[in-house]
Amino acid sequence: SAVISQKPSRDICQRGTSLTIQCQVDSQVTMMFWYRQQPGQSLTLIATANQGSEATYESGFVIDKFPISRPNLTFSTLTVSNMSPEDSSIYLCSVEDRQTYGYTFGSGTRLTVV
Amino acid sequence: KQEVTQIPAALSVPEGENLVLNCSFTDSAIYNLQWFRQDPGKGLTSLLLIQSSQREQTSGRLNASLDKSSGRSTLYIAASQPGDSATYLCAVTNNAGNMLTFGGGTRLMVKP
Numbered sequence A: 001s002a003v004i005s006q007k008p009s010r011d012i013c014q015r016g017t018s019l020t021i022q023c024q025v026d027s028q029v030t031m032m033f034w035y036r037q038q039p040g041q042s043l044t045l046i047a048t049a050n051q052g053s054e055a056t057y058e059s060g061f062v063i064d065k066f067p068i069s070r071p072n073l074t075f076s077t078l079t080v081s082n083m084s085p086e087d088s089s090i091y092l093c094s095v096e097d098r099q100t101y102g103y104t105f106g107s108g109t110r111l112t113v114v
Numbered sequence B: 001k002q003e004v005t006q007i008p009a010a011l012s013v014p015e016g017e018n019l020v021l022n023c024s025f026t027d028s029a030i031y032n033l034q035w036f037r038q039d040p041g042k043g044l045t046s047l048l049l050i051q052s053s054q055r056e057q058t059s060g061r062l063n064a065s066l067d068k069s070s071g072r073s074t075l076y077i078a079a080s081q082p083g084d085s086a087t088y089l090c091a092v093t094n095n096a097g098n099m100l101t102f103g104g105g106t107r108l109m110v111k112p
Helices: none
Strands: A004-007 A010-013 A019-025 A031-037 A043-050 A068-072 A075-080 A089-096 A103-105 A109-113 B004-007 B010-014 B019-025 B032-038 B044-051 B056-059 B062-067 B072-077 B086-093 B106-111
Touching (some): A031 A075, A043 A068, A043 A075, A075 A089, A103 B044, B004 B086, B010 B019, B032 B072, B044 B056, B044 B062, B044 B072, B072 B086
Parallel strands (some): B010 B106
Antiparallel strands (some): A019 A075, A031 A043, A068 A075, B019 B072, B032 B086, B086 B106
């Protein structure tokens, strides 16, 4: 199955700053998914990133706050912009495994905004 | 809109017990269902994947069943161990290449 390298694994950031999270996949994938997991909550989809087109955002998430890049079929970044303490969460990327049709996740980025 | 519910939200058992975690979903037209394990502050590890045409999958001490018509899945853990302590998440997708919809998770504690 696909292997995803996600970094950073954790960070503590000042409010008002931005953090860019990277995910590198060891195989080419059409879509990459970005999720947020707020403390004590389950996962919520932020957006779906296709190579060569703009990401599709879920209700409640906007491009200005969470810009996404997808320059090729193995890489994507998510930026959390103008951060506030409410953005403190675990952020995860995911891809569909074309062999199993299951989903593989990166190891997550634990973000704390102070 | 698909909704996924997991019961119980938390469970504490002594080591060695067999246990069952429950997952229900509102739209039975799923493509597949996947069970994940999450350790505190970490990413998700896939445990079992059940495609819509399947009724169960097994891996070691884990067995997951799927009843599409009733919108339910169970994860059975045999002979639980302290190392099984984690949050278990159930998720479904309604089509290949689509997003996963997650349940709220069951937080499991296995006491030595």
